[in-house]
Structure formats: structure tokens, C-alpha cells
Amino acid sequence: xxxxxxxxxxxxxxxxxxxxxxxxxxxxxxxxxxxxxxxxxxxxxxxxxxxxxxxxxxxxxxxxxxxxxxxxxxxxxxxxxxxxxxxxxxxxxxxxxxxxxxxxxxxxxxxxxxxxxxxxxxxxxxxxxxxxxxxxxxxxxxxxxxxxxxxxxxxxxxxxxxxxxxxxxxxxxxxxxxxxxxxxxxxxxxxxxxxxxxxxxxxxxxxxxxxxxxxxxxxxxxxxxxxxxxxxxxxxxxxxxxxxxxxxxxxxxxxxxxxxxxxxxxxxxxxxxxxxxxxxxxxxxxxxxxxxxxxxxxxxxxxxxxxxxxxxxxxxxxxxxxxxxxxxxxxxxxxxxxxxxxxxxxxxxxxxxxxxxxxxxxxxxxxxxxxxxxxxxxxxxxxxxxxxxxxxxxxxxxxxxxxxxxxxxxxxxxxxxxxxxxxxxxxxxxxxxxxxxxxxxxxxxxxxxx
Amino acid sequence: xxxxxxxxxxxxxxxxxxxxxxxxxxxxxxxxxxxxxxxxxxxxxxxxxxxxxxxxxxxxxxxxxxxxxxxxxxxxxxxxxxxxxxxxxxxxxxxxxxxxxxxxxxxxxxxxxxxxxxxxxxxxxxxxxxxxxxxxxxxxxxxxxxxxxxxxxxxxxxxxxxxxxxxxxxxxxxxxxxxxxxxxxxxxxxxxxxxxxxxxxxxxxxxxxxxxxxxxxxxxxxxxxxxxxxxxxxxxxxxxxxxxxxxxxxxxxxxxxxxxxxxxxxxxxxxxxxxxxxxxxxxxxxxxxxxxxxxxxxxxxxxxxxxxxxxxxxxxxxxxxxxxxxxxxxxxxxxxxxxxxxxxxxxxxxxxxxxxxxxxxxxxxxxxxxxxxxxxxxxxxxxxxxxxxxxxxxxxxxxxxxxxxxxxxxxxxxxxxxxxxxxxxxxxxxxxxxxxxxxxxxxxxxxxxx
Numbered sequence: 008x009x010x011x012x013x014x015x016x017x018x019x020x021x022x023x024x025x026x027x028x029x030x031x032x033x034x035x036x037x038x039x040x041x042x043x044x045x046x047x048x049x050x051x052x053x054x055x056x057x058x059x060x061x062x063x064x065x066x067x068x069x070x071x072x073x074x075x076x077x078x079x080x081x082x083x084x085x086x087x088x089x090x091x092x093x094x095x096x097x098x099x100x101x102x103x104x105x106x107x108x109x110x111x112x113x114x115x116x117x118x119x120x121x122x123x124x125x126x127x128x129x130x131x132x133x134x135x136x137x138x139x140x141x142x143x144x145x146x147x148x149x150x151x152x153x154x155x156x157x158x159x160x161x162x163x164x165x166x167x168x169x170x171x172x173x174x175x176x177x178x179x180x181x182x183x184x185x186x187x188x189x190x191x192x193x194x195x196x197x198x199x200x201x202x203x204x205x206x207x208x209x210x211x212x213x214x215x216x217x218x219x220x221x222x223x224x225x226x227x228x229x230x231x232x233x234x235x236x237x238x239x240x241x242x243x244x245x246x247x248x249x250x251x252x253x254x255x256x257x258x259x260x261x262x263x264x265x266x267x268x269x270x271x272x273x274x275x276x277x278x279x280x281x282x283x284x285x286x287x288x289x290x291x292x293x294x295x296x297x298x299x300x301x302x303x304x305x306x307x308x309x310x311x312x313x314x315x316x317x318x319x320x321x322x323x324x325x326x327x328x329x330x331x332x333x334x335x336x337x338x339x340x341x342x343x344x345x346x347x348x349x350x351x352x353x354x355x356x357x358x359x360x361x362x363x364x365x366x367x368x369x370x371x372x373x374x375x376x377x378x379x380x381x382x383x384x385x386x387x388x389x390x391x392x393x394x395x396x397x398x399x400x401x402x403x404x405x406x407x408x409x410x411x412x413x414x415x416x417x418x419x420x421x422x423x424x425x426x427x428x429x430x431x432x433x434x435x436x437x438x439x440x441x442x443x444x445x446x447x448x449x450x451x452x453x454x455x456x457x
Numbered sequence: 458x459x460x461x462x463x464x465x466x467x468x469x470x471x472x473x474x475x476x477x478x479x480x481x482x483x484x485x486x487x488x489x490x491x492x493x494x495x496x497x498x499x500x501x502x503x504x505x506x507x508x509x510x511x512x513x514x515x516x517x518x519x520x521x522x523x524x525x526x527x528x529x530x531x532x533x534x535x536x537x538x539x540x541x542x543x544x545x546x547x548x549x550x551x552x553x554x555x556x557x558x559x560x561x562x563x564x565x566x567x568x569x570x571x572x573x574x575x576x577x578x579x580x581x582x583x584x585x586x587x588x589x590x591x592x593x594x595x596x597x598x599x600x601x602x603x604x605x606x607x608x609x610x611x612x613x614x615x616x617x618x619x620x621x622x623x624x625x626x627x628x629x630x631x632x633x634x635x636x637x638x639x640x641x642x643x644x645x646x647x648x649x650x651x652x653x654x655x656x657x658x659x660x661x662x663x664x665x666x667x668x669x670x671x672x673x674x675x676x677x678x679x680x681x682x683x684x685x686x687x688x689x690x691x692x693x694x695x696x697x698x699x700x701x702x703x704x705x706x707x708x709x710x711x712x713x714x715x716x717x718x719x720x721x722x723x724x725x726x727x728x729x730x731x732x733x734x735x736x737x738x739x740x741x742x743x744x745x746x747x748x749x750x751x752x753x754x755x756x757x758x759x760x761x762x763x764x765x766x767x768x769x770x771x772x773x774x775x776x777x778x779x780x781x782x783x784x785x786x787x788x789x790x791x792x793x794x795x796x797x798x799x800x801x802x803x804x805x806x807x808x809x810x811x812x813x814x815x816x817x818x819x820x821x822x823x824x825x826x827x828x829x830x831x832x833x834x835x836x837x838x839x840x841x842x843x844x845x846x847x848x849x850x851x852x853x854x855x856x857x858x859x860x861x862x863x864x865x866x867x868x869x870x871x872x873x874x875x876x877x878x879x880x881x882x883x884x885x886x887x888x889x890x891x892x893x894x895x896x897x898x899x900x901x902x903x904x905x906x907x
Contacts, residue, residue: 030569031867034576035751042744045737049729056730065731102752116569119480123570126484279499280506281515283786287495290787294492301485302552330783336733337740337784417481 029113032103036117041341043080044121047073048340059445063193063405064437066340067430070347081348083118084111121345126307128342129410133308134293135335137315138328139198140220148210152217155383159218159401160225163189163379167372175368180236181421187233188412188429189376191226192219193405193437201400206448211393215400218383223312226407228254230414234306237420253303258313261296265317273321285323286330292318308410346409349416350430351423365424372432377402377439395447403440408433479563482553486567491791493530494571497523498790509895513643513855514887516790517880520797531798533568534561571795576757578792579860583758584743585785587765588778589648590670598660602667605833609668609851610675613639613829617822625818627875630686634871637683638862638879639826641676642669643855643887651850656898661843665850668833673762676857678704680756680864687870703753708763711746715767723771735773736780742768758860796859799866800880801873815874822882827852827889845897853890858883 051069052062073081079092090096091114099110168186171177177185197219206212228251272292276285293314300310318327355369356362384398412429415421501519502512523531529542540546541564549560618636621627627635647669656662678701722742726735743764750760768777805819806812834848862879865871 030572034573034757035748037573037577038580038744038748038757042741042748045741045744049731049733049737049741052731053729062731119566120570120573122480123484123487127487130488279503281499281502281512282782283499283790286783286786287499287790291492291495291499294488294495298485298488298492307484307488332732333736333780333783334787336736340733340737 029105029109030116032105033113033116033120035103036099036113037120040081040117040121041124043073044341044344045337048344059441061403061405061437061441063343064434066343067347067409067434067437070344071350071352072347073344074348074350076350076352081121081344083122083345083349084115088115121341124338125342125345128338128340129413130293130297130307130311131331131335132339132342134311134315135328135331136223137312137317138319138324138331140223140316140319148213148217151387151389152214153221154386155214155218155397155401156221156225158386159192159380159383160190160222160229162382163375164229166379167375170371170375171368174371175364177368177425181425184233184237184411184415184421185372185425185429187226187229188408188415189372189379189404189432190222190229191404191407192222192380192401193403193407197400197403197440201444206396210389211396211400211448214387214392214397218397218401222401223407224258228258230306230309230407230411233411234414234418235304237415237418254305254309257300257303257305257309258316261310261313262317265313266320269317269321272318273323276323285327286334289314289318289323289327289331306410306414343409346413346430350412350427352427352431355424355427355431362424365428368424369428369431372428373435376404376432376436393447396444399440399444399447402436402443404433404436479555479559480566482555483563483566483570485553486549486563487570490531490567490571491574493523494791494794495787498794509892511853511855511887511891513793514884516793517797517859517884517887520794521800521802522797523794524798524800526800526802531571531794533572533795533799534565536565538565571791574788575792575795578788578790579863580743580747580757580761581781581785582789582792584740584761584765585778585781586673587762587767588769588774588781590673590762590766590769598663598667601837601839602664603671604836605664605668605847605851606671606675608836609642609830609833610640610672610679612832613825614679616829617825620821620825621818624821625814627818631871631875634683634687634861634865635822635875635879637676637679638858638865639822639829639854639882640672640679641854641857642672642830642851643853643857647850647853647890651894656846660839661846661850661898664837664842664847668847668851672851673857674708680759680857680861683861684756684864684868685754687865687868704755704759707750707753707755707759708766711760711763712767715763716770719767719771722768723773726773735777736784739764739768739773739777739781756860756864793859796863796880799863800877802877802881805874805877805881812874815878818874819878819881822878823885826854826882826886843897846894849890849894849897852886852893854883854886 047069048066051065051067051072053065055062055065055068070081071077075082078094080094082092082095084091088111091099091110095114096107096110099105099113103110103113105113164186167189168179168182171182171185172179198216201212201215232251232254272288276288279288293311296310296314297307298310300313301307318324355366357366380401381395381398383401384394384396387394387397408429412426412433415429416423416426497519498516501515501517501522503515505512505515505518520531521527525532528544530544532542532545534541538561541549541560545564546557546560549555549563553563555563614636616636617639618629618632621632621635622629648666651662651665682701682704722738726738729738743761746760746764747757748760750763751757768774805816807816830851831845831848833851834844834846837844837847858879862876862883865879866873866876
């Protein structure tokens with residue numbers, strides 16, 4: 008008998024759980040967690056669809072219900088945590104016979120994996136947003152969309168930042184961060200709502216979508232600037248200029264070089280014979296641009312957004328969108344639900360006196376977020392257009408606003424009350440705008456819900 | 458100024474890497490690792506497609522090149538590891554300025570995440586295999602397919618197990634495990650090859666596919682039995698009977714109860730209005746059945762396979778397959794490449810005398826694997842059928858064989874030489890069968906490569 012075939016004593020391994028067994032249990036827990044996330048996100052989004060609200064609001068609320076502000080089932084612990092929520096602790100002890108330490112280990116890993124999937128989720132989400140954006144569409148609605156976009160970025164940013172500093176005594180960096188979170192209209196939500204009420208192809212619709220695209224790019228550049236500010240803690244004019252230059256240079260060169268590179272990719276893809284011949288190279292491109300963006304000091308999502316913009320212009324854009332859709336459907340809910348789950352709404356509980364100023368700040372941010380976009384309607388010079396509709400169409404914040412909340416929460420540098428206020432702002436504007444937009448456009452036309 | 462708004466000192470955080478910064482770096486490393494996996498898997502599968510070999514062989518070989526037997530870029534370390542491969546160590550030190558401990562931490566997490574994605578990948582792969590299986594198709598080719606399937610399972614299993622025990626002195630449990638790994642024909646590879654040479658709808662093609670389906674189910678039952686054996690270390694006839702009963706009961710009740718449940722799901726799905734309305738509930742179903750299967754002592758993949766079988770019968774089966782395909786395209790390569798990367802082929806290096814017996818075992822397993830399936834052709838009673846083609850069509854092993862290798866490797870109970878021999882058997886049969894099948898079917902017809 009060969010030495011080679013000797014194997015360890017199996018029975019011993021069963022008595023004391025090995026690392027590998029704990030990892031097997033971790034797979035179970037991750038499966039359960041993802042199933043739970045899917046279940047609540049689908050219930051939430053379907054309920055919202057019934058109420059004619061955007062699905063994303065439902066996923067956020069589902070996350071809030073599942074997370075620290077609700078059932079305490081989806082919580083993200085750190086290495087310093089010593090106790091788990093009782094329900095989870097009991098489940099891991101009774102069903103798997105884990106000790107306290109083992110249960111903590113499994114649950115810490117579970118949280119890190121869900122966070123990582125959420126990070127990959129937002130990278131893929133912005134890849135899709137890039138794919139849905141269209142530089143040419145923007146050029147056709149021209150100057151008007153640009154004016155709406157810039158006014159809609161500058162006004163809420165300025166008033167929110169100044170207001171937070173002078174009315175509420177918030178430190179400048181935190182105020183700039185919160186102000187920046189108010190800038191970007193959600194292109195996904197806006198386009199979805201417009202298409203639901205058949206107004207996507209009207210001039211108003213095109214201006215809104217065009218402005219939302221510029222907005223998105225501005226929002227992402229602002230995000231890069233602010234994310235760096237929050238890391239270095241300083242408002243250095245040099246580093247702002249550097250970052251704007253890097254962001255613009257990255258986007259421009261990604262688009263210009265990317266156009267040539269895309270032809271090469273498309274050529275290669277056309278010659279491929281195996282499954283996944285379009286999606287896999289496209290994801291390599293998106294992940295590598297995300298990686299490069301991160302390495303030069305920007306956010307990963309800027310890279311995947313640029314990859315989407317570039318690939319949208321190739322003749323594979325439509326097919327890629329179709330293939331990416333199921334992937335988005337299963338990974339992006341993890342992002343939205345996690346964001347909701349991390350939101351600690353107890354900070355907004357008005358029965359505690361210490362929370363009241365936080366609540367006032369939330370109301371202030373919501374007001375500025377709404378008024379700051381409504382005024383963009385006043386910049387519309389064509390008298391035949393529905394100014395109110397354009398202003399209202401710009402109100403919903405979404406993905407980028409939530410990304411701000413995520414980055415702020417992860418940095419540890421933004422107080423959780425501000426994070427909660429930003430998320431409340433996103434939820435409120437997201438809830439408000441669709442019904443309002445339907446109301447001001449008066450004739451809703453044939454309704455499509457899918 | 459409110460206490461609430463006070464924030465930590467950012468500059469301090471940059472000097473010493475915090476856990477959250479290490480996690481950000483881990484995201485980068487996971488992105489790079491996945492991109493690398495995608496790149497090599499695509500190169501490997503495309504090269505194999507050019508050589509008219511199945512794409513999966515290319516992904517396995519790509520993994521071997523990337524892993525411990527090759528470039529040492531995709532390696533899975535454990536908590537006890539103290540040094541990283543020099544290239545990775547250098548990269549993490551120079552690019553990210555990580556200390557040795559931090560680099561180990563990042564890389565350990567990276568490996569665990571890739572392993573977990575690989576686990577989810579195989580669950581989704583078997584969900585797709587279930588979706589592609591068709592109980593009715595099997596019934597139409599009837600008894601013939603059943604005979605081919607049973608003979609093709611029993612013959613290789615019996616001769617491999619007996620041979621390993623009596624010729625090579627392998628302990629019975631390990632021998633049973635290796636024998637079991639030889640049983641299941643790869644339905645994916647076989648169906649793919651038959652469709653490539655336009656023989657899927659011939660009687661031979663239908664018998665092969667029907668037998669491969671039964672094979673798959675038998676293989677999965679055997680897997681359940683053997684995986685449990687390897688954990689308890691005993692060949693207890695009671696536990697075998699228990700497991701066969703549990704496996705059969707699980708599959709039967711999943712199918713019977715699942716049929717009713719599927720109507721409910723389909724009804725709910727038809728009323729849903731938001732994105733992902735089919736894929737997300739289907740994945741909840743697959744993940745929960747995977748979880749339940751695991752809890753009652755079977756493997757997770759039996760659950761997702763059963764979920765696929767059930768959903769394939771609903772009127773949503775085709776749409777679900779179409780939606781699942783892009784997901785499979787991006788997650789399954791992580792499984793195949795990881796399997797390859799974990800394969801330590803140095804054990805088969807013939808220049809070391811201690812390896813030579815291992816090599817002989819590998820050759821023995823490959824021979825039994827081929828002859829054991831070829832004999833199934835002799836059981837074909839219709840003289841007008843191409844017996845050789847049916848035998849050859851059953852030769853390729855694939856997913857289930859590799860799952861055996863994975864479970865064996867993770868259990869720590871199967872010597873790595875046996876694991877390597879199983880993987881070599883899978884690679885060899887996978888390589889051999891397609892060209893051979895094309896040869897014996899003589900008139901290949903119109904060739905389609907997609």
C-alpha cells in the first residue's frame with residue numbers, strides 16, 4: 008500500500024469543526040442571505056410597482072426592513088463585533104451547532120461577501136447606465152439639456168452646502184459631501200418613468216434624459232472629487248483641479264481610445280465560437296476600466312460607466328444590453344437592499360430630543376433637493392414646452408446618490424445622521440417624482456408597466 | 458456645532474491601513490482575479506473550439522496554467538499559509554504598499570471569495586443542466602436509454618473500484634470515491650457535440666442524451682452516497698440505503714410537489730411587473746432547494762438540479778434558459794478555471810520515481826473510463842443503430858466528475874494523486890470523445906460551431 012493513499016481520520020474532523028467545514032456552512036448562509044435579499048427585494052419592488060412607484064424604492068425599503076432599522080436579519084458586522092443579533096445567533100447555534108466564536112466567524116465572512124457582491128453590483132449597474140446613455144442623443148437636444156443639467160447640479164449643491172455650514176454648523180467637508188449627493192438625477196428612474204407614461208420621445212422627455220445623462224457624468228466627476236476630499240480631509244484647490252482633469256481625461260480618453268479599441272473587441276468577438284463570447288470580453292473591459300479608474304484615484308464605477316458609454320456606440324450595444332439585463336437583475340438588488348439594510352433610521356426617531364436636529368437637516372436636504380431641480384424648468388427658453396414637467400422630471404435621485412451614501416458610510420468620515428438624511432432624500436424624491444410627473448404631464452397616454 | 462457631526466481624523470487613517478481600506482483593496486484584487494479568470498478561460502475555450510474540442514476542456518487547461526501547476530497566479534491559500542507566491546507578494550507590496558500580514562489577509566479573502574463564487578457557479582451550472590434535461594425525452598427513447606445508462610454506470614464503477622483496491626492497494630472508501638467519479642457522462646458536453654455535428658435528433662443521439670440524463674441523476678445519487686461515506690469514513694449499508702432513499706425521495710418529491718408549486722410560481726411571475734420577474738424567483742427556488750438538499754445530507758447541486766428539472770416542465774422553461782445563459786456564461790468559468798487551478802499535476806511528473814505508481818493509476822482510470830462506457834454500445838438491441846457511436850457518445854465525463862474532484866479535494870480525505878488522476882480522466886475523455894464521435898458518425902452533416 009502506497010504512503011500516498013493514507014488519509015486523515017475522518018471521524019475526528021466531525022467532532023471539531025474545521026475551517027473547511029465552517030466554509031461549507033458559510034456557503035449555506037450566503038445562499039440563505041441572497042435568497043432572503045431576493046425575496047424581500049421582489050416583494051418591495053412589486054408593491055411599489057402596484058402603487059405606481061419606481062421599483063428601486065421598494066428594494067431600498069425592503070433593505071431597511073431587513074436591516075439594522077428593522078428585523079436585524081441583514082447586518083454587517085466588523086472584526087470588533089462580539090455579539091450577533093439574537094435570531095441569527097440562535098439559528099447558527101441550534102441548526103449548525105456553532106460556538107459563539109464560530110458563529111461570529113461565519114457571519115463576518117457572510118457580511119463581507121454580501122458587501123463585495125454589492126460592490127460588484129454597483130459596478131455592473133453603472134456599466135448598464137453607461138450602456139443606456141447615448142452621447143448622440145444628448146447632442147440632438149443640445150444646449151437646452153446642458154443648461155438644465157448644469158443649473159440642476161449647481162443650485163442644489165450650492166444651497167445644500169451653504170445651508171448645512173451656516174444654518175447647521177456642519178464641517179465644510181461633510182457639507183460638501185452632502186451637497187454633492189444632491190446633484191445627480193437618476194437617469195434610470197427618470198427614463199423608466201418617462202417610458203412608462205409614453206413621454207420618452209417628446210421634446211420634454213428628450214431634454215430630461217439628455218440633462219440626466221450630463222448630470223450623471225457631472226455627478227460622477229463630483230463624486231470623484233468629493234470621495235478624494237473625504238479621504239484627505241482637505242479642500243485643496245489643486246487636488247480638485249487635478250481630480251477634475253483626471254476624471255475628464257479618463258472619460259475622454261476612455262471614449263476616444265475606447266472607440267478604436269471597441270472595433271478591435273468587436274472584431275475579436277465576431278470571430279469567437281464559444282458561449283459568452285460577447286458578455287465575458289465586455290465584462291473584462293468594464294472590470295479593467297473600473298480597476299484603472301480606481302488606481303488613478305477615481306471610483307471604480309467611473310470606469311465601468313465609461314466602458315458602458317464606449318460599448319453602447321458599437322454595433323454590439325443592443326445585444327450587450329440584452330445579455331447584461333439578467334445579470335443586472337440578479338446582482339443589483341444585492342446593492343440596493345444592502346444600502347437600505349445599512350441605513351440606521353433610528354437616528355431620525357423624533358421621540359429622542361437629540362435626534363430632532365438631524366430630522367430638521369433631513370427635511371432641509373429634501374426641500375433643497377426638490378426646489379433645486381424644480382428651478383431648472385425656469386431655464387427652458389422655448390415657451391411651448393412644459394417647464395414644470397422638466398423640473399419635476401429632474402427630481403428623482405437614485406443610484407449615484409446612494410453610491411454617495413455608500414462611500415460616505417464606508418469612509419467612516421460622514422456621520423451616520425448625514426448618511427441617513429441622504430438616503431431619506433433619495434427615497435423621498437424617488438417616491439414623489441413619478442406620481443408628480445404623471446400629474447403635470449396631464450395626458451398619461453397608453454400605460455405600459457414593463 | 459453638534460457632537461453628531463464630529464468625524465475621525467482622516468489623515469491618520471491613510472498612514473495605517475484600516476480594515477475598511479484593506480477591504481477596498483480586496484475588491485480591486487477580486488476584480489483583477491475575475492478578469493484574469495475570464496481572460497484565460499476565453500483564450501482556452503476559443504483555442505479548443507478551433508481544435509474542435511469542447512470549450513470546457515479549454516477552461517480546465519486555462520485553470521491548470523494559471524494555478525499551482527502553472528504560473529502560480531490563482532492559488533487558494535489557507536489560514537495557515539505564511540508566504541505568498543513571489544509574483545503576488547511583490548504586486549501587493551509594490552502597488553498597494555501592503556505589509557506581509559496585510560497581503561496575506563487580502564489574498565486569503567480573495568481566495569475564499571473566488572471559492573464561494575465557484576461554489577455558486579456549480580450550483581447555477583447544475584440548475585442549467587436540470588433545465589436542459591427533459592423527463593419526457595427520456596421516456597420516448599425508453600428502456601434502451603435506461604439500459605445504456607445503468608450499464609455505463611455499473612461497469613466503470615465496478616472495475617475501477619475493484620481494480621484500485623486489488624491492483625493498487627487503495628483503501629476501499631477512496632477506491633469507491635474514485636470509481637464513482639467515473640460514472641456520470643457529461644450531458645452538457647455530449648449534447649453540445651451532438652448538436653455541433655447535427656446528430657442530436659437522430660435515434661442514436663436521443664438514446665445518448667436520454668442515457669446521459671439518467672446517468673446524471675444516478676451520478677448525483679452516487680455522489681450523495683459517496684460524499685457522505687467520505688465524511689463518515691464507513692461503508693455502512695444502512696446509511697447507503699438511507700441516502701439512496703433520501704436522494705430518490707428528494708428528487709421525486711421535488712418533482713411531484715414542485716409541479717404544483719411551479720404553477721403557483723408561474724402564476725405569480727405572470728402578475729409581476731418589475732425587472733427580473735422570472736429569473737429572481739427561479740433563483741430563489743434553486744437556492745432554497747440547494748439549501749434544503751444540503752441540510753438533509755445531500756449536495757447543494759442536487760437541489761438546484763431538481764429545481765431546474767421542475768422548472769423545465771413549466772411554460773417558462775425556455776425563457777428561463779435564455780435568461781440564465783448569460784449568468785451561466787459569467788459565473789461557471791470561475792468554477793472550471795478554479796478546478797484546473799487547484800489541480801496539482803506535479804504529482805503526475807514521471808521523472809520522480811515516487812510518482813510513477815500514481816501515473817499508472819491515472820492510465821488505469823482513463824482506460825476503465827473509456828472501455829466502461831464503450832461496452833454500453835453492446836447492449837443496443839436494434840441492429841440498425843450505430844452501436845459504436847452510442848458507446849463513444851457516453852465517454853465524455855465533465856461537470857459531475859469535476860464536482861467529485863472538488864468534493865474530494867475539499868474533504869481532505871482523498872489523496873491529491875487520486876484527485877489529479879480523476880481530473881486527468883475528465884480532461885482526457887473530454888478531449889478524446891468529440892473527435893472520435895465525429896469520426897464514427899462518418900457523415901458529419903452541416904457543421905455549426907455556435
